[in-house]
Amino acid sequence: MLCRGGDTVETVMVTIQEVAQASGASKTAVSLVLNNKDAKRVNPQVAERIRRAAEELGYRPNSIARSLRTKRTRTLGFISDEIASTPFAGKLILGAQDAARDLGYVLLTINTNNDAQIEDEGIAALRRYGVDGFLYAFMYHRVVRVPQSLLALPTVVLDAEDVDGVIPGIMPDEPHLSYAATERLVSAGRRRILYVGTTAPIPAREQRLSGYRQAMEDSPIGFDAELVVDISDDVDAFDVADEAIRRLRPDGIVCFNDIRATVVYDCMKTQGLVVGEDTDVIGIDNQPFIAQMLRPRLTSVELPHYEMGYWSVAKLVSIIEDRDPADLVLPEQLGEMPSLTQSHALAYGKVIDKQSVRM
Amino acid sequence: MLCRGGDTVETVMVTIQEVAQASGASKTAVSLVLNNKDAKRVNPQVAERIRRAAEELGYRPNSIARSLRTKRTRTLGFISDEIASTPFAGKLILGAQDAARDLGYVLLTINTNNDAQIEDEGIAALRRYGVDGFLYAFMYHRVVRVPQSLLALPTVVLDAEDVDGVIPGIMPDEPHLSYAATERLVSAGRRRILYVGTTAPIPAREQRLSGYRQAMEDSPIGFDAELVVDISDDVDAFDVADEAIRRLRPDGIVCFNDIRATVVYDCMKTQGLVVGEDTDVIGIDNQPFIAQMLRPRLTSVELPHYEMGYWSVAKLVSIIEDRDPADLVLPEQLGEMPSLTQSHALAYGKVIDKQSVRM
DNA sequence: CTGAAAGCGCTTACAG
DNA sequence: CTGAAAGCGCTTACAG
Numbered sequence: 001m002l003c004r005g006g007d008t009v010e011t012v013m014v015t016i017q018e019v020a021q022a023s024g025a026s027k028t029a030v031s032l033v034l035n036n037k038d039a040k041r042v043n044p045q046v047a048e049r050i051r052r053a054a055e056e057l058g059y060r061p062n063s064i065a066r067s068l069r070t071k072r073t074r075t076l077g078f079i080s081d082e083i084a085s086t087p088f089a090g091k092l093i094l095g096a097q098d099a100a101r102d103l104g105y106v107l108l109t110i111n112t113n114n115d116a117q118i119e120d121e122g123i124a125a126l127r128r129y130g131v132d133g134f135l136y137a138f139m140y141h142r143v144v145r146v147p148q149s150l151l152a153l154p155t156v157v158l159d160a161e162d163v164d165g166v167i168p169g170i171m172p173d174e175p176h177l178s179y180a181a182t183e184r185l186v187s188a189g190r191r192r193i194l195y196v197g198t199t200a201p202i203p204a205r206e207q208r209l210s211g212y213r214q215a216m217e218d219s220p221i222g223f224d225a226e227l228v229v230d231i232s233d234d235v236d237a238f239d240v241a242d243e244a245i246r247r248l249r250p251d252g253i254v255c256f257n258d259i260r261a262t263v264v265y266d267c268m269k270t271q272g273l274v275v276g277e278d279t280d281v282i283g284i285d286n287q288p289f290i291a292q293m294l295r296p297r298l299t300s301v302e303l304p305h306y307e308m309g310y311w312s313v314a315k316l317v318s319i320i321e322d323r324d325p326a327d328l329v330l331p332e333q334l335g336e337m338p339s340l341t342q343s344h345a346l347a348y349g350k351v352i353d354k355q356s357v358r359m
Numbered sequence: 360m361l362c363r364g365g366d367t368v369e370t371v372m373v374t375i376q377e378v379a380q381a382s383g384a385s386k387t388a389v390s391l392v393l394n395n396k397d398a399k400r401v402n403p404q405v406a407e408r409i410r411r412a413a414e415e416l417g418y419r420p421n422s423i424a425r426s427l428r429t430k431r432t433r434t435l436g437f438i439s440d441e442i443a444s445t446p447f448a449g450k451l452i453l454g455a456q457d458a459a460r461d462l463g464y465v466l467l468t469i470n471t472n473n474d475a476q477i478e479d480e481g482i483a484a485l486r487r488y489g490v491d492g493f494l495y496a497f498m499y500h501r502v503v504r505v506p507q508s509l510l511a512l513p514t515v516v517l518d519a520e521d522v523d524g525v526i527p528g529i530m531p532d533e534p535h536l537s538y539a540a541t542e543r544l545v546s547a548g549r550r551r552i553l554y555v556g557t558t559a560p561i562p563a564r565e566q567r568l569s570g571y572r573q574a575m576e577d578s579p580i581g582f583d584a585e586l587v588v589d590i591s592d593d594v595d596a597f598d599v600a601d602e603a604i605r606r607l608r609p610d611g612i613v614c615f616n617d618i619r620a621t622v623v624y625d626c627m628k629t630q631g632l633v634v635g636e637d638t639d640v641i642g643i644d645n646q647p648f649i650a651q652m653l654r655p656r657l658t659s660v661e662l663p664h665y666e667m668g669y670w671s672v673a674k675l676v677s678i679i680e681d682r683d684p685a686d687l688v689l690p691e692q693l694g695e696m697p698s699l700t701q702s703h704a705l706a707y708g709k710v711i712d713k714q715s716v717r718m
Numbered sequence: 719c720t721g722a723a724a725g726c727g728c729t730t731a732c733a734g
Numbered sequence: 735c736t737g738a739a740a741g742c743g744c745t746t747a748c749a750g
Contacts, residue, residue, distance in 0.1 A: 424743030
């Protein structure tokens with residue numbers, strides 16, 4: 001009766017009813033045993049018979065039936081604004097997926113493409129499917145308004161912050177990123193450290209500038225507002241950066257992100273300056289292609305995107321199951337986890353040394 | 360009774376039973392009407408009452424209950440090997456998600472990270488959740504063995520091909536990509552066209568070479584095996600490419616992919632050659648960062664990743680619902696769709712002109 | 719045209 | 735310790 005080897009394709013699912021018959025027990029007993037709730041409730045010998053029968057028949061619980069009864073699906077809705085335009089998105093999702101798997105959940109993913117109607121319909125669909133909670137994820141740190149329709153269920157905001165500050169979320173510690181970058185240049189002995197910021201109206205704009213400022217103030221050098229220049233994402237911003245570098249003659253440059261570092265590299269080449277010799281340059285993001293392809297390779301501050309994805313699911317599950325996040329066993333390699341018991345967790349960045357900053 | 364505005368949070372789901380009571384009809388009638396199966400079965404006036412009651416109560420069908428009964432979940436398992444390492448992955452997923460939404464499905468996504476055990480457990484989990492079919496997706500064209508455990512359900516392979524050639528799939532038309540690239544150089548007037556290939560043991564290796572060969576043979580120039588050189592992904596492959604360019608003095612270079620184009624750019628710069636003047640260079644992939652950041656910008660052949668994701672879901676749904684793929688209404692902008700009625704659909708690439716090939 | 723009833727595969731009071 | 739029974743919210747023969 002028992003097929004050896006696992007190669008057989010079980011087209012049809014074995015039910016609890018069949019296990020009950022095969023083991024001569026009741027469905028109740030089978031359910032109890034297979035859910036490990038049989039202590040003091042089912043005769044150990046019967047339990048053993050049930051376990052063997054389940055094993056032999058290849059019984060797998062039907063999640064649908066269980067969910068209909070328990071009102072819990074062990075399913076999480078992952079709503080993201082876009083996933084194709086940055087390399088970070090993939091890591092965020094990957095971390096979330098891994099956490100879901102480790103915690104016994106599965107992710108239902110939808111992409112809104114920043115379209116409110118698609119978002120509304122997507123959320124409605126996910127609710128019909130009975131998700132236990134929502135991840136509301138963004139591809140870069142933004143201030144967002146969480147849709148009303150999410151509020152009926154536990155929700156965690158990922159790589160964004162709720163405009164009202166009430167929905168828990170995980171986001172980068174922006175000042176920490178630029179502080180780390182600046183400190184790296186200070187400890188490399190640089191004195192005239194230029195900050196190349198952004199004109200984009202996003203939280204990172206002010207927060208990264210403040211991290212730079214704090215690091216300078218904490219150093220013997222002090223902060224000098226002269227050494228701050230904002231440029232846009234537009235490549236034509238070359239001129240602004242070019243002029244600033246000619247005029248200010250920095251020996252170190254902290255870039256708002258890696259994209260800006262590419263502009264800075266261009267400027268320096270044009271001016272006959274050598275990155276890592278005449279002037280050190282450091283970025284933020286450690287984007288694989290950029291940091292790898294620039295010569296010399298760009299030293300940059302890396303954000304823990306995978307970890308943020310992982311933590312966000314851990315946080316959400318702790319809310320859903322009303323458990324202390326500390327009790328969820330998380331992989332140790334996840335490193336310095338922000339305290340998930342707090343509503344808002346901040347993720348630190350780490351300097352990845354390449355060759356654009358002297359050791 | 361009726362709340363105006365959609366701002367209210369319905370914490371609890373309205374059931375068919377409540378709609379039946381509110382409208383004074385039976386659950387049967389409600390179900391029939393709400394599923395548009397009431398023609399000739401329910402009095403139109405009753406149907407109207409039911410519809411109004413459902414509307415007012417904000418009734419949303421419970422997918423779980425429906426699935427338990429119908430054995431269909433309108434859920435698709437999306438199994439991918441990795442999603443964080445290439446920019447294409449996101450587009451594949453995005454296309455799949457959009458198609459799922461358009462066709463009334465939702466995606467359960469898992470990532471195997473190329474780990475067989477994770478894959479097995481993931482598949483088992485998805486089956487317990489009752490997915491109607493599987494997408495087995497890869498981040499670059501590979502020959503794969505489809506796990507036995509998938510075979511019980513409709514399955515479509517995405518950006519890969521089944522080693523036995525029996526599971527339907529969607530993959531790039533590799534020869535077409537390199538043919539298009541080569542033809543672009545030929546029509547730009549180049550005569551000594553070098554092919555910089557790869558040493559990696561992947562299907563694209565031979566197939567792209569054959570596309571180049573065919574294009575050369577179809578041209579007045581003819582194919583010359585001398586003009587083919589393979590280099591690895593390793594950046595140290597610089598030397599191989601450098602030597603070949605010095606020796607062969609090509610006036611055009613077809614690169615296996617954009618990564619190799621970056622090496623070619625480096626070689627040319629070292630040799631004092633100007634891309635787009637001394638020698639035209641064309642890549643394959645049109646990777647956002649590479650094609651944008653190289654100077655001059657890299658002309659490259661772009662693969663329709665978003666479309667492949669979309670088509671794969673359309674194909675899968677057509678199998679699940681036993682419908683002619685042609686009946687699934689697909690967005691027109693999806694362009695030249697490969698025939699989804701065939702088992703294996705091949706996706707073409709398109710030359711995206713930048714500045715590295717003369718017009 | 720209509721609706722009571724069965725049943726999908728589970729879990730869980732409840733009565734023994 | 736045990737198991738019959740109810741019920742989760744649907745769909746769908748079936749009998750009227």
